[in-house]
Amino acid sequence: MVSPPQNPDYAKTVKQSFAAQAMMSSLGAEIVALDPGKVVIAAPIRPEFGQQQGYAHAAIAFALGDSAAGYAALSLMPPGHEVLTSEMKIHLLAPANGSRLIARGEVIKAGRRLVIVRADVHAEDGAGQRHVATLLGTMVPVPV
Amino acid sequence: MVSPPQNPDYAKTVKQSFAAQAMMSSLGAEIVALDPGKVVIAAPIRPEFGQQQGYAHAAIAFALGDSAAGYAALSLMPPGHEVLTSEMKIHLLAPANGSRLIARGEVIKAGRRLVIVRADVHAEDGAGQRHVATLLGTMVPVPV
Amino acid sequence: MVSPPQNPDYAKTVKQSFAAQAMMSSLGAEIVALDPGKVVIAAPIRPEFGQQQGYAHAAIAFALGDSAAGYAALSLMPPGHEVLTSEMKIHLLAPANGSRLIARGEVIKAGRRLVIVRADVHAEDGAGQRHVATLLGTMVPVPV
Amino acid sequence: MVSPPQNPDYAKTVKQSFAAQAMMSSLGAEIVALDPGKVVIAAPIRPEFGQQQGYAHAAIAFALGDSAAGYAALSLMPPGHEVLTSEMKIHLLAPANGSRLIARGEVIKAGRRLVIVRADVHAEDGAGQRHVATLLGTMVPVPV
Numbered sequence: 001m002v003s004p005p006q007n008p009d010y011a012k013t014v015k016q017s018f019a020a021q022a023m024m025s026s027l028g029a030e031i032v033a034l035d036p037g038k039v040v041i042a043a044p045i046r047p048e049f050g051q052q053q054g055y056a057h058a059a060i061a062f063a064l065g066d067s068a069a070g071y072a073a074l075s076l077m078p079p080g081h082e083v084l085t086s087e088m089k090i091h092l093l094a095p096a097n098g099s100r101l102i103a104r105g106e107v108i109k110a111g112r113r114l115v116i117v118r119a120d121v122h123a124e125d126g127a128g129q130r131h132v133a134t135l136l137g138t139m140v141p142v143p144v
Numbered sequence: 145m146v147s148p149p150q151n152p153d154y155a156k157t158v159k160q161s162f163a164a165q166a167m168m169s170s171l172g173a174e175i176v177a178l179d180p181g182k183v184v185i186a187a188p189i190r191p192e193f194g195q196q197q198g199y200a201h202a203a204i205a206f207a208l209g210d211s212a213a214g215y216a217a218l219s220l221m222p223p224g225h226e227v228l229t230s231e232m233k234i235h236l237l238a239p240a241n242g243s244r245l246i247a248r249g250e251v252i253k254a255g256r257r258l259v260i261v262r263a264d265v266h267a268e269d270g271a272g273q274r275h276v277a278t279l280l281g282t283m284v285p286v287p288v
Numbered sequence: 289m290v291s292p293p294q295n296p297d298y299a300k301t302v303k304q305s306f307a308a309q310a311m312m313s314s315l316g317a318e319i320v321a322l323d324p325g326k327v328v329i330a331a332p333i334r335p336e337f338g339q340q341q342g343y344a345h346a347a348i349a350f351a352l353g354d355s356a357a358g359y360a361a362l363s364l365m366p367p368g369h370e371v372l373t374s375e376m377k378i379h380l381l382a383p384a385n386g387s388r389l390i391a392r393g394e395v396i397k398a399g400r401r402l403v404i405v406r407a408d409v410h411a412e413d414g415a416g417q418r419h420v421a422t423l424l425g426t427m428v429p430v431p432v
Numbered sequence: 433m434v435s436p437p438q439n440p441d442y443a444k445t446v447k448q449s450f451a452a453q454a455m456m457s458s459l460g461a462e463i464v465a466l467d468p469g470k471v472v473i474a475a476p477i478r479p480e481f482g483q484q485q486g487y488a489h490a491a492i493a494f495a496l497g498d499s500a501a502g503y504a505a506l507s508l509m510p511p512g513h514e515v516l517t518s519e520m521k522i523h524l525l526a527p528a529n530g531s532r533l534i535a536r537g538e539v540i541k542a543g544r545r546l547v548i549v550r551a552d553v554h555a556e557d558g559a560g561q562r563h564v565a566t567l568l569g570t571m572v573p574v575p576v
Binding site: 305306308309310311313314335336337338339340341342345346347348350351354370372373374375376377378379380 | 449450452453455457458479480482483484485489490491494498514516518519520521523524
């Protein structure tokens with residue numbers, strides 16, 4: 001259902017925007033996969049971003065899931081655009097413990113004025129991956 | 145509509161849980177008001193948590209709003225409980241620029257198994273406060 | 289925070305759109321208050337729209353809350369527009385029993401491209417009103 | 433990720449609850465597929481439940497999606513339980529026109545106290561199916 005990219009340089013556009021986000025760098029996040037309408041971002045689970053029980057704070061799963069979803073949207077926009085999150089819902093499904101969080105974002109519907117997106121976040125440890133969060137939200141394309 | 149606190153030491157319980165969250169300390173956040181069913185948290189807007197345009201990342205508004213709402217819920221729980229976020233929706237209403245973010249959380253309905261909460265986040269600069277986010281979600285009380 | 293109406297005939301515009309919704313008439317709903325950015329809709333609780341325990345189905349609270357919020361948005365739009373729901377979240381807070389449901393919608397932020405809205409639904413019986421649902425969502429203005 | 437049914441009579445339990453919902457019968461809805469953790473419900477698109485442009489009202493997509501998701505949850509509960517919607521978010525993706533709506537609900541995570549669910553709604557006409565809504569929400573199991 002996802003349209004082909006309208007921006008032949010979509011990968012460069014996404015990477016430049018990602019590099020400009022101090023938040024992503026503060027989290028140690030990196031883009032690990034990037035296709036039109038689908039982006040995967042991973043980051044280590046760090047003690048300084050923990051909640052009261054020592055697991056990754058919900059805001060970290062939010063940051064990664066929201067970014068993966070947002071960049072999935074951006075990859076389908078025409079050149080000369082950014083996307084902003086209008087609203088996002090996150091369900092926390094399990095404690096985010098382990099060594100790394102992996103957020104997979106994808107586009108559900110790319111409209112001209114709104115892009116509906118989703119993301120799933122898994123926590124990885126030696127034993128495998130656990131589904132820790134699912135997100136569903138709305139991105140708004142804005143000319144830069 | 146909000147019941148009186150069931151925990152006479154609610155303020156101490158909230159402050160201890162807050163102090164145990166490394167994330168809050170990493171953000172420079174502090175509790176600036178604490179009443180049964182209502183909690184206000186503030187934090188400086190720091191460049192290292194910016195998005196691609198230099199404003200505070202959506203995840204920071206999420207972190208503060210979610211925490212203010214969660215501690216509003218915790219203040220109404222019986223002794224010996226924590227609360228966990230089950231799900232949370234955030235609307236980003238305006239760019240979060242300025243010197244400080246202020247998140248006001250409150251309880252809409254405190255059930256035995258679920259607590260429905262809301263929060264509003266304002267960005268403060270020399271000129272005043274701007275409404276930058278509104279949140280609505282579900283907290284789950286769990287015995288510790 | 290709500291701008292003044294851009295459409296001097298906002299009340300007529302809202303009433304015409306409401307009258308064109310077969311769903312509202314099938315529910316027996318009526319507009320009971322209408323101001324710029326605030327609309328109240330009421331409808332009887334009818335057995336044919338009940339859920340498995342005989343209370344009003346969640347979809348009825350949704351229909352009324354979504355409509356009250358949508359018409360609150362429409363009241364602030366320029367002439368020649370409709371609004372469509374892009375997304376809406378509803379929390380069901382208590383069983384919707386009694387004689388009548390009353391939905392109060394209001395605008396949180398009226399942007400040019402998106403309007404953020406909320407609504408609260410109360411159930412009324414002989415003894416008073418009970419808060420049965422709260423909604424938070426996004427409306428999109430479209431030229432007609 | 434979905435656990436096996438704890439209720440050997442899950443199909444009977446779901447069908448009895450569905451039959452007790454006057455709302456489903458008023459919509460002309462029927463269960464067209466029923467497996468543990470997955471339920472499909474369909475209903476005709478009827479003019480009396482239209483919005484101002486004559487398409488099915490958002491509340492109809494909500495009613496069917498919420499019910500498909502809720503019965504997906506119920507199919508995994510122990511005997512002697514009902515489920516209630518605690519909160520539900522719906523995105524409206526396209527106008528719901530055609531002859532029939534088909535809602536497919538499934539369980540994302542079946543916890544002891546909360547069940548996280550999703551649903552997708554398609555509108556069917558002579559030419560095929562169109563994705564008109566996606567839902568994500570929380571069901572609460574309650575003993576009956």
